Amino acid sequence: MPIHTLKLKTTRRTQLVNVTQQVQQAVEKSRAASGVCYVYVPHTTAAIMINECADPDVASDLEGAFDRLIPFEGPYRHAEGNSDSHMKSVLVGASQTIFVEGGKLLLGRWQGIFFCEFDGPRDRHLQVKVISKQASFPR
Amino acid sequence: MPIHTLKLKTTRRTQLVNVTQQVQQAVEKSRAASGVCYVYVPHTTAAIMINECADPDVASDLEGAFDRLIPFEGPYRHAEGNSDSHMKSVLVGASQTIFVEGGKLLLGRWQGIFFCEFDGPRDRHLQVKVISKQASFPR
Amino acid sequence: MPIHTLKLKTTRRTQLVNVTQQVQQAVEKSRAASGVCYVYVPHTTAAIMINECADPDVASDLEGAFDRLIPFEGPYRHAEGNSDSHMKSVLVGASQTIFVEGGKLLLGRWQGIFFCEFDGPRDRHLQVKVISKQASFPR
Numbered sequence: 421m422p423i424h425t426l427k428l429k430t431t432r433r434t435q436l437v438n439v440t441q442q443v444q445q446a447v448e449k450s451r452a453a454s455g456v457c458y459v460y461v462p463h464t465t466a467a468i469m470i471n472e473c474a475d476p477d478v479a480s481d482l483e484g485a486f487d488r489l490i491p492f493e494g495p496y497r498h499a500e501g502n503s504d505s506h507m508k509s510v511l512v513g514a515s516q517t518i519f520v521e522g523g524k525l526l527l528g529r530w531q532g533i534f535f536c537e538f539d540g541p542r543d544r545h546l547q548v549k550v551i552s553k554q555a556s557f558p559r
Numbered sequence: 560m561p562i563h564t565l566k567l568k569t570t571r572r573t574q575l576v577n578v579t580q581q582v583q584q585a586v587e588k589s590r591a592a593s594g595v596c597y598v599y600v601p602h603t604t605a606a607i608m609i610n611e612c613a614d615p616d617v618a619s620d621l622e623g624a625f626d627r628l629i630p631f632e633g634p635y636r637h638a639e640g641n642s643d644s645h646m647k648s649v650l651v652g653a654s655q656t657i658f659v660e661g662g663k664l665l666l667g668r669w670q671g672i673f674f675c676e677f678d679g680p681r682d683r684h685l686q687v688k689v690i691s692k693q694a695s696f697p698r
Numbered sequence: 699m700p701i702h703t704l705k706l707k708t709t710r711r712t713q714l715v716n717v718t719q720q721v722q723q724a725v726e727k728s729r730a731a732s733g734v735c736y737v738y739v740p741h742t743t744a745a746i747m748i749n750e751c752a753d754p755d756v757a758s759d760l761e762g763a764f765d766r767l768i769p770f771e772g773p774y775r776h777a778e779g780n781s782d783s784h785m786k787s788v789l790v791g792a793s794q795t796i797f798v799e800g801g802k803l804l805l806g807r808w809q810g811i812f813f814c815e816f817d818g819p820r821d822r823h824l825q826v827k828v829i830s831k832q833a834s835f836p837r
Binding site for chain 3: 595608609610611614616617619620621623624628650651652655656657658660665666667668669670690
Protein backbone atom coordinates (compact mmCIF):
# COMPACT_ATOMS: atom_id res chain seq x y z
CA MET A 421 0.00 0.00 0.00
CA PRO A 422 2.22 2.83 -1.25
CA ILE A 423 1.39 6.52 -0.82
CA HIS A 424 0.34 8.58 -3.82
CA THR A 425 1.19 12.28 -3.58
CA LEU A 426 -0.91 14.79 -5.50
CA LYS A 427 0.32 18.33 -6.16
CA LEU A 428 -1.88 21.38 -6.40
CA LYS A 429 -1.58 25.16 -6.60
CA THR A 430 -4.06 27.38 -4.86
CA THR A 431 -4.83 30.90 -6.00
CA ARG A 432 -6.73 32.57 -3.12
CA ARG A 433 -6.25 32.89 0.66
CA THR A 434 -9.37 30.83 1.46
CA GLN A 435 -10.20 28.37 -1.32
CA LEU A 436 -11.98 25.02 -1.46
CA VAL A 437 -10.60 22.97 -4.37
CA ASN A 438 -12.51 19.92 -5.63
CA VAL A 439 -9.95 17.09 -5.81
CA THR A 440 -12.38 14.17 -6.17
CA GLN A 441 -11.15 13.12 -9.61
CA GLN A 442 -7.48 13.19 -8.62
CA VAL A 443 -8.17 11.06 -5.53
CA GLN A 444 -10.22 8.62 -7.63
CA GLN A 445 -7.28 8.32 -10.04
CA ALA A 446 -4.95 7.53 -7.13
CA VAL A 447 -7.39 4.81 -6.01
CA GLU A 448 -7.30 3.34 -9.53
CA LYS A 449 -3.50 3.35 -9.50
CA SER A 450 -3.60 1.37 -6.24
CA ARG A 451 -5.65 -1.29 -8.10
CA ALA A 452 -7.58 -1.98 -4.88
CA ALA A 453 -11.03 -3.46 -5.51
CA SER A 454 -12.43 -3.15 -2.00
CA GLY A 455 -10.93 -1.33 0.94
CA VAL A 456 -10.49 1.99 2.67
CA CYS A 457 -8.97 5.17 1.20
CA TYR A 458 -7.29 7.75 3.42
CA VAL A 459 -6.56 11.27 2.21
CA TYR A 460 -4.03 13.24 4.29
CA VAL A 461 -2.90 16.88 4.23
CA PRO A 462 0.71 17.36 5.46
CA HIS A 463 0.22 21.13 6.01
CA THR A 464 -0.87 23.11 9.08
CA THR A 465 -2.85 25.88 7.34
CA ALA A 466 -4.82 23.62 5.00
CA ALA A 467 -7.26 20.74 5.52
CA ILE A 468 -9.40 18.16 3.72
CA MET A 469 -13.20 17.90 3.79
CA ILE A 470 -16.04 15.98 2.18
CA ASN A 471 -19.14 17.94 1.18
CA GLU A 472 -21.41 18.92 -1.70
CA CYS A 473 -19.81 19.24 -5.13
CA ALA A 474 -23.00 19.47 -7.25
CA ASP A 475 -23.67 23.18 -6.68
CA PRO A 476 -20.44 25.25 -6.58
CA ASP A 477 -22.28 27.86 -4.50
CA VAL A 478 -21.98 25.53 -1.50
CA ALA A 479 -18.16 25.64 -1.56
CA SER A 480 -18.34 29.41 -2.02
CA ASP A 481 -20.74 29.73 0.95
CA LEU A 482 -18.44 27.57 3.08
CA GLU A 483 -15.43 29.77 2.25
CA GLY A 484 -17.37 32.79 3.50
CA ALA A 485 -18.67 30.94 6.55
CA PHE A 486 -15.13 30.01 7.61
CA ASP A 487 -13.88 33.58 7.24
CA ARG A 488 -16.80 34.92 9.29
CA LEU A 489 -16.49 32.19 11.95
CA ILE A 490 -12.78 32.64 12.71
CA PRO A 491 -11.64 36.26 12.75
CA PHE A 492 -8.37 37.23 11.00
CA GLU A 493 -7.70 39.65 13.88
CA GLY A 494 -6.98 37.90 17.17
CA PRO A 495 -5.64 38.67 19.85
CA TYR A 496 -2.99 36.25 18.48
CA ARG A 497 0.71 35.89 19.41
CA HIS A 498 1.98 33.93 16.38
CA ALA A 499 3.81 36.48 14.21
CA GLU A 500 3.00 35.10 10.76
CA GLY A 501 -0.51 36.60 10.59
CA ASN A 502 -2.17 33.26 9.91
CA SER A 503 -3.38 32.03 13.30
CA ASP A 504 -6.91 32.06 11.87
CA SER A 505 -5.69 29.69 9.11
CA HIS A 506 -4.36 27.24 11.71
CA MET A 507 -7.67 27.36 13.61
CA LYS A 508 -9.77 26.73 10.47
CA SER A 509 -7.51 23.79 9.55
CA VAL A 510 -7.97 22.21 12.98
CA LEU A 511 -11.76 22.53 12.76
CA VAL A 512 -11.88 20.72 9.37
CA GLY A 513 -9.12 18.20 10.02
CA ALA A 514 -6.00 16.82 8.34
CA SER A 515 -7.49 13.58 7.00
CA GLN A 516 -10.60 11.93 5.59
CA THR A 517 -11.55 8.25 5.34
CA ILE A 518 -13.63 6.98 2.39
CA PHE A 519 -14.70 3.41 1.55
CA VAL A 520 -13.67 1.84 -1.78
CA GLU A 521 -15.83 -0.70 -3.62
CA GLY A 522 -15.38 -1.99 -7.17
CA GLY A 523 -12.28 0.17 -7.48
CA LYS A 524 -14.31 3.35 -6.88
CA LEU A 525 -14.59 5.80 -4.00
CA LEU A 526 -17.93 5.11 -2.33
CA LEU A 527 -18.99 8.75 -2.00
CA GLY A 528 -22.60 9.75 -1.42
CA ARG A 529 -24.57 11.10 -4.37
CA TRP A 530 -23.75 14.79 -3.72
CA GLN A 531 -20.38 14.31 -2.03
CA GLY A 532 -17.00 15.41 -3.34
CA ILE A 533 -13.58 15.71 -1.70
CA PHE A 534 -12.26 19.23 -1.24
CA PHE A 535 -8.76 20.43 -0.41
CA CYS A 536 -9.24 23.40 1.92
CA GLU A 537 -6.69 26.17 1.48
CA PHE A 538 -6.77 28.61 4.39
CA ASP A 539 -3.50 30.54 3.80
CA GLY A 540 -3.03 30.69 0.03
CA PRO A 541 -1.99 31.12 -2.59
CA ARG A 542 0.53 28.30 -2.13
CA ASP A 543 1.91 25.11 -3.67
CA ARG A 544 0.38 22.20 -1.75
CA HIS A 545 0.51 18.41 -1.46
CA LEU A 546 -2.12 15.83 -0.72
CA GLN A 547 -1.34 12.21 0.18
CA VAL A 548 -3.56 9.23 -0.65
CA LYS A 549 -3.25 5.69 0.67
CA VAL A 550 -5.56 2.71 0.12
CA ILE A 551 -5.69 -0.43 2.24
CA SER A 552 -7.29 -3.55 0.86
CA LYS A 553 -7.39 -7.26 1.50
CA GLN A 554 -8.17 -8.24 -2.04
CA ALA A 555 -5.08 -7.94 -4.15
CA SER A 556 -6.13 -5.91 -7.14
CA PHE A 557 -7.83 -5.79 -10.50
CA PRO A 558 -6.28 -7.96 -13.18
CA ARG A 559 -3.95 -5.88 -15.35
CA MET B 560 -14.99 -6.65 4.88
CA PRO B 561 -18.44 -5.80 3.50
CA ILE B 562 -20.27 -2.56 4.24
CA HIS B 563 -23.29 -2.58 6.52
CA THR B 564 -25.84 0.16 5.82
CA LEU B 565 -28.07 1.40 8.63
CA LYS B 566 -31.25 3.36 7.93
CA LEU B 567 -32.67 6.06 10.15
CA LYS B 568 -35.39 8.71 10.11
CA THR B 569 -34.80 12.04 11.74
CA THR B 570 -37.62 14.20 13.07
CA ARG B 571 -36.13 17.68 13.66
CA ARG B 572 -33.97 20.11 11.66
CA THR B 573 -31.01 19.80 14.06
CA GLN B 574 -31.00 16.47 15.89
CA LEU B 575 -28.30 14.28 17.42
CA VAL B 576 -29.39 10.62 17.30
CA ASN B 577 -27.59 8.03 19.43
CA VAL B 578 -26.72 5.14 17.06
CA THR B 579 -24.24 3.32 19.29
CA GLN B 580 -26.28 0.13 19.55
CA GLN B 581 -26.91 -0.11 15.80
CA VAL B 582 -23.19 0.34 15.07
CA GLN B 583 -22.31 -2.28 17.71
CA GLN B 584 -24.74 -4.69 16.03
CA ALA B 585 -23.04 -4.09 12.66
CA VAL B 586 -19.68 -4.86 14.30
CA GLU B 587 -21.11 -8.13 15.62
CA LYS B 588 -22.39 -9.04 12.14
CA SER B 589 -18.86 -8.53 10.80
CA ARG B 590 -17.68 -11.15 13.31
CA ALA B 591 -14.41 -9.25 13.71
CA ALA B 592 -12.70 -9.91 17.04
CA SER B 593 -10.05 -7.19 16.88
CA GLY B 594 -9.77 -4.40 14.37
CA VAL B 595 -10.93 -0.95 13.39
CA CYS B 596 -14.52 0.17 12.75
CA TYR B 597 -15.28 3.07 10.40
CA VAL B 598 -18.65 4.82 10.40
CA TYR B 599 -19.40 6.95 7.32
CA VAL B 600 -22.21 9.38 6.46
CA PRO B 601 -22.92 9.62 2.70
CA HIS B 602 -24.84 12.91 3.08
CA THR B 603 -23.70 16.55 2.88
CA THR B 604 -26.03 18.06 5.51
CA ALA B 605 -25.45 15.41 8.18
CA ALA B 606 -22.40 14.15 10.05
CA ILE B 607 -21.19 11.63 12.63
CA MET B 608 -19.68 12.40 16.05
CA ILE B 609 -18.53 10.67 19.22
CA ASN B 610 -19.45 12.31 22.54
CA GLU B 611 -21.27 11.85 25.82
CA CYS B 612 -24.33 9.59 25.82
CA ALA B 613 -24.84 9.24 29.60
CA ASP B 614 -26.66 12.56 30.13
CA PRO B 615 -29.04 13.38 27.24
CA ASP B 616 -28.72 17.08 28.15
CA VAL B 617 -25.27 17.07 26.53
CA ALA B 618 -26.67 16.19 23.09
CA SER B 619 -29.39 18.79 23.61
CA ASP B 620 -26.80 21.43 24.56
CA LEU B 621 -24.71 20.54 21.51
CA GLU B 622 -27.73 20.96 19.21
CA GLY B 623 -28.23 24.48 20.58
CA ALA B 624 -24.51 25.26 20.41
CA PHE B 625 -24.37 24.33 16.71
CA ASP B 626 -27.39 26.50 15.89
CA ARG B 627 -25.90 29.48 17.75
CA LEU B 628 -22.41 28.96 16.25
CA ILE B 629 -23.45 28.85 12.58
CA PRO B 630 -26.19 31.32 11.68
CA PHE B 631 -29.09 30.20 9.48
CA GLU B 632 -28.98 33.60 7.76
CA GLY B 633 -25.84 34.14 5.64
CA PRO B 634 -25.01 36.00 3.37
CA TYR B 635 -25.25 32.70 1.44
CA ARG B 636 -25.64 32.09 -2.33
CA HIS B 637 -26.85 28.45 -2.30
CA ALA B 638 -30.59 28.61 -2.95
CA GLU B 639 -31.74 25.66 -0.84
CA GLY B 640 -31.64 27.54 2.47
CA ASN B 641 -29.34 25.02 4.11
CA SER B 642 -25.85 26.45 3.76
CA ASP B 643 -25.63 26.48 7.56
CA SER B 644 -26.36 22.71 7.50
CA HIS B 645 -23.45 22.10 5.12
CA MET B 646 -21.13 24.16 7.33
CA LYS B 647 -22.12 22.30 10.52
CA SER B 648 -21.57 18.97 8.74
CA VAL B 649 -18.07 19.97 7.66
CA LEU B 650 -17.15 21.00 11.21
CA VAL B 651 -18.21 17.62 12.65
CA GLY B 652 -17.05 15.42 9.77
CA ALA B 653 -18.34 12.59 7.58
CA SER B 654 -16.61 9.70 9.35
CA GLN B 655 -15.44 8.35 12.69
CA THR B 656 -12.86 5.67 13.50
CA ILE B 657 -13.32 3.41 16.57
CA PHE B 658 -11.19 0.47 17.73
CA VAL B 659 -12.75 -2.98 18.13
CA GLU B 660 -11.59 -5.50 20.75
CA GLY B 661 -13.30 -8.74 21.75
CA GLY B 662 -15.97 -8.07 19.14
CA LYS B 663 -16.96 -4.80 20.90
CA LEU B 664 -16.53 -1.13 20.03
CA LEU B 665 -13.83 0.18 22.36
CA LEU B 666 -15.61 3.39 23.33
CA GLY B 667 -14.68 5.37 26.41
CA ARG B 668 -16.88 5.10 29.50
CA TRP B 669 -19.14 8.05 28.63
CA GLN B 670 -18.83 7.90 24.84
CA GLY B 671 -21.58 7.10 22.36
CA ILE B 672 -21.81 7.50 18.59
CA PHE B 673 -24.28 10.12 17.34
CA PHE B 674 -25.68 10.66 13.87
CA CYS B 675 -25.89 14.45 13.47
CA GLU B 676 -28.87 15.65 11.44
CA PHE B 677 -28.47 19.28 10.40
CA ASP B 678 -31.23 19.56 7.77
CA GLY B 679 -34.04 17.29 8.90
CA PRO B 680 -36.45 15.75 9.07
CA ARG B 681 -35.14 13.28 6.47
CA ASP B 682 -34.55 9.60 5.73
CA ARG B 683 -30.83 8.95 6.19
CA HIS B 684 -28.22 6.24 5.80
CA LEU B 685 -25.12 5.39 7.78
CA GLN B 686 -22.41 3.01 6.54
CA VAL B 687 -20.26 0.81 8.78
CA LYS B 688 -17.16 -1.14 7.80
CA VAL B 689 -14.79 -3.15 10.00
CA ILE B 690 -11.26 -4.19 9.09
CA SER B 691 -9.60 -6.98 10.98
CA LYS B 692 -6.71 -9.38 10.61
CA GLN B 693 -8.20 -12.08 12.75
CA ALA B 694 -10.88 -13.90 10.84
CA SER B 695 -13.85 -13.96 13.15
CA PHE B 696 -15.55 -15.49 16.12
CA PRO B 697 -16.43 -19.17 15.79
CA ARG B 698 -20.00 -19.54 14.61
CA MET C 699 -2.22 -5.01 16.21
CA PRO C 700 -2.55 -4.37 19.96
CA ILE C 701 -3.57 -1.03 21.45
CA HIS C 702 -1.00 1.08 23.25
CA THR C 703 -2.42 3.33 25.96
CA LEU C 704 -0.57 6.53 26.89
CA LYS C 705 -1.26 8.36 30.13
CA LEU C 706 -1.04 12.09 30.62
CA LYS C 707 -1.88 14.73 33.21
CA THR C 708 -3.16 18.11 32.15
CA THR C 709 -2.73 21.23 34.26
CA ARG C 710 -5.10 23.84 32.78
CA ARG C 711 -8.78 23.92 31.74
CA THR C 712 -7.96 24.44 28.03
CA GLN C 713 -4.54 23.04 27.14
CA LEU C 714 -3.00 21.65 23.95
CA VAL C 715 -0.31 19.10 24.85
CA ASN C 716 2.23 17.99 22.21
CA VAL C 717 2.22 14.17 22.30
CA THR C 718 4.07 13.54 19.02
CA GLN C 719 7.03 11.79 20.66
CA GLN C 720 4.88 9.48 22.77
CA VAL C 721 2.82 8.47 19.71
CA GLN C 722 6.04 7.88 17.71
CA GLN C 723 7.30 5.63 20.53
CA ALA C 724 4.05 3.63 20.39
CA VAL C 725 4.54 3.22 16.63
CA GLU C 726 8.05 1.91 17.26
CA LYS C 727 6.74 -0.58 19.82
CA SER C 728 4.30 -1.89 17.19
CA ARG C 729 7.34 -2.60 14.95
CA ALA C 730 5.23 -1.73 11.90
CA ALA C 731 7.34 -0.63 8.93
CA SER C 732 4.54 0.67 6.72
CA GLY C 733 0.91 1.19 7.60
CA VAL C 734 -1.61 3.48 9.21
CA CYS C 735 -1.57 4.82 12.79
CA TYR C 736 -4.79 5.76 14.58
CA VAL C 737 -4.79 7.90 17.72
CA TYR C 738 -8.02 7.81 19.75
CA VAL C 739 -9.24 9.81 22.77
CA PRO C 740 -11.70 7.86 24.99
CA HIS C 741 -12.94 11.04 26.72
CA THR C 742 -15.85 13.39 25.92
CA THR C 743 -14.27 16.69 27.00
CA ALA C 744 -10.94 16.18 25.25
CA ALA C 745 -9.88 15.63 21.64
CA ILE C 746 -6.89 15.01 19.37
CA MET C 747 -5.59 17.30 16.62
CA ILE C 748 -2.71 17.65 14.18
CA ASN C 749 -1.24 21.13 13.71
CA GLU C 750 1.90 23.21 13.97
CA CYS C 751 4.41 22.27 16.66
CA ALA C 752 7.35 24.44 15.55
CA ASP C 753 6.16 27.71 17.12
CA PRO C 754 4.47 27.15 20.52
CA ASP C 755 2.57 30.41 19.99
CA VAL C 756 0.30 28.57 17.53
CA ALA C 757 -0.96 26.16 20.20
CA SER C 758 -1.40 29.10 22.57
CA ASP C 759 -3.37 31.04 19.92
CA LEU C 760 -5.55 27.99 19.25
CA GLU C 761 -6.35 27.65 22.97
CA GLY C 762 -7.57 31.25 23.00
CA ALA C 763 -9.44 30.83 19.72
CA PHE C 764 -11.39 27.85 21.10
CA ASP C 765 -12.32 29.71 24.27
CA ARG C 766 -13.54 32.73 22.27
CA LEU C 767 -15.39 30.57 19.71
CA ILE C 768 -17.45 28.51 22.17
CA PRO C 769 -18.75 30.50 25.14
CA PHE C 770 -18.52 29.03 28.64
CA GLU C 771 -21.94 30.53 29.39
CA GLY C 772 -24.77 28.87 27.44
CA PRO C 773 -27.85 28.66 27.71
CA TYR C 774 -26.89 25.06 28.59
CA ARG C 775 -28.89 22.41 30.48
CA HIS C 776 -26.09 19.98 31.42
CA ALA C 777 -25.36 20.62 35.08
CA GLU C 778 -21.61 19.97 35.15
CA GLY C 779 -20.66 23.39 33.75
CA ASN C 780 -18.66 21.92 30.89
CA SER C 781 -21.02 21.92 27.91
CA ASP C 782 -18.54 24.21 26.12
CA SER C 783 -15.88 21.51 26.66
CA HIS C 784 -18.07 18.89 24.99
CA MET C 785 -18.70 21.21 22.03
CA LYS C 786 -15.00 21.99 21.53
CA SER C 787 -14.21 18.26 21.64
CA VAL C 788 -16.78 17.50 18.95
CA LEU C 789 -15.36 20.22 16.68
CA VAL C 790 -11.81 18.80 16.90
CA GLY C 791 -12.71 15.11 16.95
CA ALA C 792 -11.90 11.97 18.92
CA SER C 793 -9.39 10.44 16.49
CA GLN C 794 -6.64 11.16 13.99
CA THR C 795 -5.21 9.00 11.20
CA ILE C 796 -1.51 9.29 10.25
CA PHE C 797 0.48 7.27 7.70
CA VAL C 798 3.55 5.27 8.83
CA GLU C 799 6.56 4.69 6.58
CA GLY C 800 9.95 3.28 7.57
CA GLY C 801 8.66 2.86 11.10
CA LYS C 802 8.04 6.62 11.43
CA LEU C 803 4.90 8.75 11.53
CA LEU C 804 4.70 10.50 8.16
CA LEU C 805 3.85 13.94 9.53
CA GLY C 806 4.29 17.09 7.48
CA ARG C 807 7.31 19.29 8.18
CA TRP C 808 5.57 21.55 10.71
CA GLN C 809 3.00 19.05 12.00
CA GLY C 810 2.77 17.62 15.49
CA ILE C 811 0.05 15.66 17.30
CA PHE C 812 -1.68 17.48 20.16
CA PHE C 813 -3.91 16.13 22.90
CA CYS C 814 -6.59 18.79 23.42
CA GLU C 815 -7.73 19.19 27.02
CA PHE C 816 -10.95 21.19 27.24
CA ASP C 817 -11.99 20.48 30.86
CA GLY C 818 -8.78 20.13 32.83
CA PRO C 819 -6.85 19.68 34.90
CA ARG C 820 -7.41 15.91 34.68
CA ASP C 821 -5.72 12.53 34.31
CA ARG C 822 -6.23 11.42 30.71
CA HIS C 823 -5.59 8.49 28.37
CA LEU C 824 -4.75 8.29 24.71
CA GLN C 825 -4.95 5.09 22.66
CA VAL C 826 -2.71 4.26 19.69
CA LYS C 827 -3.15 1.44 17.19
CA VAL C 828 -1.15 0.68 14.04
CA ILE C 829 -2.27 -1.52 11.17
CA SER C 830 0.29 -2.87 8.76
CA LYS C 831 0.62 -5.61 6.18
CA GLN C 832 4.36 -5.98 6.52
CA ALA C 833 5.19 -7.86 9.68
CA SER C 834 7.77 -5.76 11.44
CA PHE C 835 11.37 -4.67 11.71
CA PRO C 836 13.89 -7.40 12.56
CA ARG C 837 14.53 -7.44 16.27
